[in-house]
Amino acid sequence: MKHSQIDQNDPRFKIANKEALIGVGLVVINFIWWYGFAYGLGSVPPEEYTYVFGLPAWFFYSCVVGTLLMIVLVIIVVKGFLTEVSFEEEEENR
Amino acid sequence: MNWQVMFPLVIFVISIFVVGFWSSRYLKNSTNFLQEYFLGSRELGGFILAMTMVATYGSASSFIGGPGTAYTQGLGWVLLAMAQVATGYFTLLILGKKFAIYARKYKAITLIDFLRSRYNNNKSVSILAAFSIIIFIFSAMAAQWVGGARLIESITGLSYTSALFIFAICVIIYVIIGGFRAVAVTDTIQGIVMLVGTFIILIGTIIAGGGISNIMAELVSENPNLVTPFGHDGGLTPAYVSSFWILVGVGVVALPQVTVRAMSYKSSKAMHRALVTGTIVVGFIMLGMHLIGVFARPILPDIEVGDTVMPMITMEVLPPWLAGVVLAAPLAAIMSTVDSLLLLVSSAVVKDVYLNFIKPEATNKQIKQVSFSVTTVLGILVFAIALSPPDLLIWLNLFAFGGLQSAFIWPVIMGLYWQRGNEHGALASMIVGSSSYIIIHNFAPNMMGVHSVVFPILFSLIAFVLVSFLTENASFSSTNKLHA
Numbered sequence: 001m002k003h004s005q006i007d008q009n010d011p012r013f014k015i016a017n018k019e020a021l022i023g024v025g026l027v028v029i030n031f032i033w034w035y036g037f038a039y040g041l042g043s044v045p046p047e048e049y050t051y052v053f054g055l056p057a058w059f060f061y062s063c064v065v066g067t068l069l070m071i072v073l074v075i076i077v078v079k080g081f082l083t084e085v086s087f088e089e090e091e092e093n094r
Numbered sequence: 095m096n097w098q099v100m101f102p103l104v105i106f107v108i109s110i111f112v113v114g115f116w117s118s119r120y121l122k123n124s125t126n127f128l129q130e131y132f133l134g135s136r137e138l139g140g141f142i143l144a145m146t147m148v149a150t151y152g153s154a155s156s157f158i159g160g161p162g163t164a165y166t167q168g169l170g171w172v173l174l175a176m177a178q179v180a181t182g183y184f185t186l187l188i189l190g191k192k193f194a195i196y197a198r199k200y201k202a203i204t205l206i207d208f209l210r211s212r213y214n215n216n217k218s219v220s221i222l223a224a225f226s227i228i229i230f231i232f233s234a235m236a237a238q239w240v241g242g243a244r245l246i247e248s249i250t251g252l253s254y255t256s257a258l259f260i261f262a263i264c265v266i267i268y269v270i271i272g273g274f275r276a277v278a279v280t281d282t283i284q285g286i287v288m289l290v291g292t293f294i295i296l297i298g299t300i301i302a303g304g305g306i307s308n309i310m311a312e313l314v315s316e317n318p319n320l321v322t323p324f325g326h327d328g329g330l331t332p333a334y335v336s337s338f339w340i341l342v343g344v345g346v347v348a349l350p351q352v353t354v355r356a357m358s359y360k361s362s363k364a365m366h367r368a369l370v371t372g373t374i375v376v377g378f379i380m381l382g383m384h385l386i387g388v389f390a391r392p393i394l395p396d397i398e399v400g401d402t403v404m405p406m407i408t409m410e411v412l413p414p415w416l417a418g419v420v421l422a423a424p425l426a427a428i429m430s431t432v433d434s435l436l437l438l439v440s441s442a443v444v445k446d447v448y449l450n451f452i453k454p455e456a457t458n459k460q461i462k463q464v465s466f467s468v469t470t471v472l473g474i475l476v477f478a479i480a481l482s483p484p485d486l487l488i489w490l491n492l493f494a495f496g497g498l499q500s501a502f503i504w505p506v507i508m509g510l511y512w513q514r515g516n517e518h519g520a521l522a523s524m525i526v527g528s529s530s531y532i533i534i535h536n537f538a539p540n541m542m543g544v545h546s547v548v549f550p551i552l553f554s555l556i557a558f559v560l561v562s563f564l565t566e567n568a569s570f571s572s573t574n575k576l577h578a
Contacts (some may be wrong), residue, residue, distance in 0.1 A: 001199045003212050008513060016192035020511065023187025027180050031339060038173050038323045039332050046318035054306030056321050059169050063176045067377040074183045074373045082369075084362045087194055 012085045022077055030070050037062035099249060099409075102418035103425070106287065107264055110280050110429070114268030117276035127462050131273035132203050132441040138278055138359045140367025145285035146278040147368065148375045149430035150351050151181060152288065156380060157424035158241060161387030162400025168313065168320030168391075170330045172384040177335075179380065180343040181352075182373030186365055188347050189356040192510045194365070197357035204438075205350040205502070206446040208357070212509040213517035222524055223502070224446040227350050228439055230498050232476070233490035235435035239480040242428040248405050249421050258480055261429075266473035269433050270466055274358065277433045284426030289375060291423025292382035298411035299389045312392035320391070337544035340551060341496060348503035349495065351434045354441075436476070440469040493535060500527035500550035504558040512562075519562030527554030 042049075042058030052060040124130035138146070156175075164171040196202070200211035206227070210220045243258035250257065268276050303309040313320040324330050346352055359365055390397075390407040397403050404424055408417050444465050449456060456464070504527070505520040531550035539546050 001201070001211070003200075003214065006196070006199055010195075012195060013192060016190050016195070017511065019190050020188050020192070023184050023190070026187070027184050027339075027344060030180055031336075034173075034176065035332070035336060042323040046314060046322055049321065051307065051310065054308075054310055056169065056310070058323060059173065059321075062323075063173060063381060067176065067179055067381060070179055070183070071370075071373050071377060075370055077183075078366045078369050082362075082366055084366075085191055085195075087191075087198055087361060 015083045015085055019082055022081055026070070026073060026077065029073065030066070033066045033069060034062050037066065096251075096414060098414035099418035099421065102415065103249070103422055106422040106426070109283060110264065110268055113279045113283065114272040114276045117268075117272030117279060120275055121271075121273055127458050127465070128203055128445065130275070131462075131465055132437065132445065133354070133358050134273070134275040134278055136198070136358055136360060137275075138355075138364060140359075140364040141371055142278050142282050143355065143359045143364055144368035144371035144375060146281035146430075146434075147185070147352065147355050147372055148182070148379070149281040149285040149288065149427065150355065150434040151178075151346060151349075152376070152379060152427055152431075156383055157288070157427040158245070158401050158404055160380075161383050161390075162403045164384040164387030165391055165397065165403045166400055167325045167330065168317075168322070168388055170323045170325040170335070172381070172388060173323050174330065174335045174338050175342075175380050175384045177339045177343040179373065179377045180339065181346045182376040183369050184344055185347045185352055186356065186369050186372065188344075188507065189353060189510070191362060191365070193353070193356050194359065194362075196510065202357060204441045204445050205353045205506070206442065208353070209505055209509065209520065210450075213505070213520050216517035216521065218521055219505075219517055219524070220446060220450065222521070224442050226498065226501055226524075226528065227442045227446075230490065230494040231350065231435050231439050231442075232472075234494040235432050235439065236476050236479045236483065237491035238428050238432045238435070239476055240483050242425065242432065243480065244401070245405065245421075245425055245428065248402065249425075255481065258477065262473065262477040262480075265429060265433055265436065266470065266477075269436050269473070270469050274437060277430075277437055278358070280433065281430040284430040285375065287426045288379055288423045291420035291426075292379050292386070294412065294416065294420050295386050295408055295423075296382045296389075299386050299393065299407060302411040303389055303393050306389075309389050309392050313388070316392070316395075320388070331543055333543045334540065334545065337548050341499070341545050341547045345495075345499040345503060345547065345551065348499045348501075348506055350498065350502070351438050353502075353506065354438060436469065436473060439472055440465065443468050443472070493532070496535065496545075496547040496550075497528050497531050499547060500531040500554055503527070503551060504554050508558055508562075514566065515558060515562045516565060518565040519558040519560075522561035523554040523558035526557035527551065530554070 038058050041061065050057045055064065121130055124135065129135050160175055197208060200208060202208040202211060206220050206223045209223050213219045239258065239261065242261045243254055246252060246257035246261055247254050268280060300306055310321060317326055319326050319328055386407065387403055390403055394406060394410060397406060405421060408421055412420065448464055501524045504523045508515040509520065527550050530553045531546065534541055534549060535546045541549060
């Protein structure tokens with residue numbers, strides 16, 4: 001099929017566009033959390049570091065908690081914000 | 095030779111072959127050879143999709159090079175590596191359903207099929223794309239083979255040549271007989287081995303180091319910079335580390351070995367499951383593997399070659415039989431990357447060169463023969479090159495991921511989400527992206543303190559948008575205008 005024959009008003013594309021924006025949102029949250037804790041807490045001299053479970057606090061919050069946070073957010077997004085669509089081509093003969 | 099270490103590895107290799115033979119049954123019964131061989135008939139479920147994504151992407155660098163650098167740099171390198179968590183969800187959400195639907199409508203089997211159909215069958219777009227995929231993916235693959243053979247060499251004590259021979263035979267056979275389905279299913283096994291291996295080595299290393307607090311105290315007494323985000327000599331600046339979010343994070347959507355997976359899954363349900371599984375698996379493997387590199391430092395303080403940190407710490411902290419099981423993990427990581435790349439280069443040669451330019455009217459039987467022989471010849475060629483890798487190869491490999499990203503990222507993303515983007519914009523974007531990357535990479539590496547890939551990606555975006563607007567009237571069809 002040629003590109004110009006694809007119906008851009010296909011309702012599935014609205015869903016897909018929304019979900020791509022969610023992806024951008026997630027990566028922005030991920031980055032801010034990662035950057036904020038790493039350089040917010042990690043920029044003081046190492047003698048002043050506090051430790052959580054043996055790891056420096058900046059690392060623990062930025063990398064360990066940050067990863068867990070993203071896993072939780074992805075689960076919430078998948079359960080609550082993504083829509084199932086069919087990939088079959090039922091409207092091909094329209 | 096250490097048979098306690100060898101035995102689990104042999105079991106691992108045999109199980110990989112079983113999967114190859116199992117998958118070849120699907121190939122025999124398939125009515126559409128191309129679609130089955132290069133795409134597994136678009137039947138991947140969520141778990142396999144997640145594992146093949148992670149395993150293909152998590153290559154020698156995450157299991158050998160990454161931990162080695164973390165050993166030298168300390169926690170700052172683990173911080174950098176965690177940018178890769180984004181690949182777990184970002185790729186599938188961005189390419190997402192739109193790419194899956196487009197690929198089905200276009201009947202696309204390769205990334206180049208997608209680009210060709212999206213950009214009005216423009217010949218220059220497909221030739222340029224095929225050319226860059228074949229050159230860069232081929233070099234990336236050859237470099238991984240070198241890594242795989244070195245690993246077998248260091249574990250078993252075989253010579254480099256025989257190690258390479260064993261590695262080559264394994265990979266070539268199951269890729270040829272099983273195609274994409276074999277690659278995806280073996281990737282899943284390899285992914286599980288990677289996951290379990292990471293977990294066991296991490297625990298073993300923490301115990302051997304006397305607990306995390308103890309390890310950290312020893313790192314601080316050696317060099318306090320090792321526990322800061324700035325690297326062992328303070329050289330890792332926030333701008334440089336952050337720029338890796340493009341190279342190993344969001345830019346990954348443009349890698350052809352990743353995009354082909356985004357057209358191979360069965361349903362949106364599979365995609366949803368893969369999002370969750372993929373994020374968990376990639377997060378755990380990246381965090382675990384790089385932490386092992388840092389934690390290994392107080393235990394084995396005098397390692398000079400970073401690449402040997404992983405095998406050495408494993409042999410050090412685990413009993414031999416268990417070391418054999420988990421050393422299958424880096425081997426699995428390398429295998430699962432090269433198998434995907436081998437198939438990808440084959441698909442570019444068969445589908446994008448042979449069927450497009452040489453023999454469009456080939457019968458199913460001819461396609462089958464050509465596919466098998468192309469994969470075999472490519473496999474032998476990589477083997478020959480890996481025997482004594484030329485300097486050019488090392489250079490091309492370093493260049494490969496950034497080069498592919500700067501060439502493809504906007505033609506793919508804008509192709510999906512910006513209807514006014516056209517073939518002239520795509521062509522300009524590919525040329526500007528890859529040539530500015532070559533120039534910056536060679537003459538001004540890490541310009542303005544960020545990784546060389548950052549500016550080319552910016553330039554290629556500007557080129558895409560600008561040229562698309564300038565040439566709009568020439569190629570903008572009325573149908574597109576209605577729906578834009």
